[in-house]
Amino acid sequence: MAVSTIYSTQALNSTHFLTSSPSSSTSKQVFFYRRHQSQTNRRFNTIITCAAQQTVVIGLAADSGCGKSTFMRRLTSVFGGAAEPPKGGNPDSNTLISDMTTVICLDDYHSLDRTGRKEKGVTALDPRANDFDLMYEQVKALKSGIAVEKPIYNHVTGLLDAPELIQPPKILVIEGLHPMFDERVRELLDFSIYLDISNEVKFAWKIQRDMAERGHSLESIKASIEARKPDFDAFIDPQKQYADAVIEVLPTQLIPDDNEGKVLRVRLIMKEGVKYFSPVYLFDEGSTISWIPCGRKLTCSYPGIKFNYEPDTYFDHEVSVLEMDGQFDRLDELIYVESHLSNLSSKFYGEVTQQMLKHADFPGSNNGTGLFQTIVGLKIRDLYEQLIANKATAPAEAAKA
Ligand SMILES: Nc1ncnc2c1ncn2[C@@H]1O[C@H](COP(=O)(O)OP(=O)(O)OP(=O)(O)O)[C@@H](O)[C@H]1O
Numbered sequence: 001m002a003v004s005t006i007y008s009t010q011a012l013n014s015t016h017f018l019t020s021s022p023s024s025s026t027s028k029q030v031f032f033y034r035r036h037q038s039q040t041n042r043r044f045n046t047i048i049t050c051a052a053q054q055t056v057v058i059g060l061a062a063d064s065g066c067g068k069s070t071f072m073r074r075l076t077s078v079f080g081g082a083a084e085p086p087k088g089g090n091p092d093s094n095t096l097i098s099d100m101t102t103v104i105c106l107d108d109y110h111s112l113d114r115t116g117r118k119e120k121g122v123t124a125l126d127p128r129a130n131d132f133d134l135m136y137e138q139v140k141a142l143k144s145g146i147a148v149e150k151p152i153y154n155h156v157t158g159l160l161d162a163p164e165l166i167q168p169p170k171i172l173v174i175e176g177l178h179p180m181f182d183e184r185v186r187e188l189l190d191f192s193i194y195l196d197i198s199n200e201v202k203f204a205w206k207i208q209r210d211m212a213e214r215g216h217s218l219e220s221i222k223a224s225i226e227a228r229k230p231d232f233d234a235f236i237d238p239q240k241q242y243a244d245a246v247i248e249v250l251p252t253q254l255i256p257d258d259n260e261g262k263v264l265r266v267r268l269i270m271k272e273g274v275k276y277f278s279p280v281y282l283f284d285e286g287s288t289i290s291w292i293p294c295g296r297k298l299t300c301s302y303p304g305i306k307f308n309y310e311p312d313t314y315f316d317h318e319v320s321v322l323e324m325d326g327q328f329d330r331l332d333e334l335i336y337v338e339s340h341l342s343n344l345s346s347k348f349y350g351e352v353t354q355q356m357l358k359h360a361d362f363p364g365s366n367n368g369t370g371l372f373q374t375i376v377g378l379k380i381r382d383l384y385e386q387l388i389a390n391k392a393t394a395p396a397e398a399a400k401a
């Protein structure tokens, strides 16, 4: 495509230039701006295709193997349509696209490949192994309706592959190790979630997946968790203080000294005062409640189910905490629990139960992880709808003023 104009611009930093060329088929203009050099000497284009759209950006942070993919599948299902990798693209792409959502994996912003990390003696969790400048520029571009050519980190080969084109979606989810680490990226998020999986549970999940599905030994799983721990504590875990919602997964308290990690105590910590997000509550908003729903309307086998709901503080923020310890025997009876929860942002009575039944085969469907992931999915849909409705009325309000 012929380049018609070259702009130097203050809005972009001095290492950028902006070029534009009128599109032949529409009145829209297509712009390119190119980074002269990224932190890693890689070059990426940012392509402006439609500056009118605004993308809602959601951040999901967690360590590897902590259920991000499962959560994403539940979330995209709330918006309808299956999420697929980009058509005809790199088969090892980490991106998932559905009608409404695009999920990008922040591993794609690793600036050091597997060999590079080994040579420098850093883990993927270390900020020095990640290109936050590029992450910021590209998330910012997508948020303002600008398509980007995003790098791909290939988990099969451990190499950085040729970039893929990402169009601005209605909802962009950035998931991975560091969505809330860089202040500039954090500022771009409309809503943020942290999956806080306790060490005991993380270990049990890792064993289940990496031994059964990937053939790793128990010793190597233990060693890998231990090797990551210092960087996890330094760079990943502190992000939870910024999250609007945290899903904390702990061993059960219903079985004394349980070390199997099968029955879980899950806490949904919801920040108060977040625009377009009102926390879910049990029975009576702002009260403190302990509830054992087992009995005539909910079948429970040992060790039963216990809910708690209370106001609390979390990193100096006011929060509401909803907790579920135990697991469901019969998912269809979940409607009984759903009917006692308020502010669910569901479109109809029973939607939470319907979503849970739809994905009964996903990990965590019989406990608080699946239930709270589903609820957060509905809250994100509600937040998106409010943001869009607000945007649509804003120009009219401004014109009246
Ligand atoms: N809620 C859950 N209950 C029980 N096990 C779970 C749950 N969520 C995830 N797991 C276990 O953890 C494994 C990893 O889950 P998932 O692939 O969703 O995590 P991830 O964070 O996307 O991992 P990675 O970043 O390594 O790709 C699953 O295969 C499953 O064994």
Ligand SMILES: O=C(CO)[C@H](O)[C@H](O)COP(=O)(O)O
Binding pocket: 063, 064, 107, 114, 124, 125, 154, 155, 156, 158, 177
């Ligand atoms: O923490 C991780 C995020 O998923 C991975 O370990 C990181 O992306 C490096 O990947 P790989 O182990 O495939 O080289």
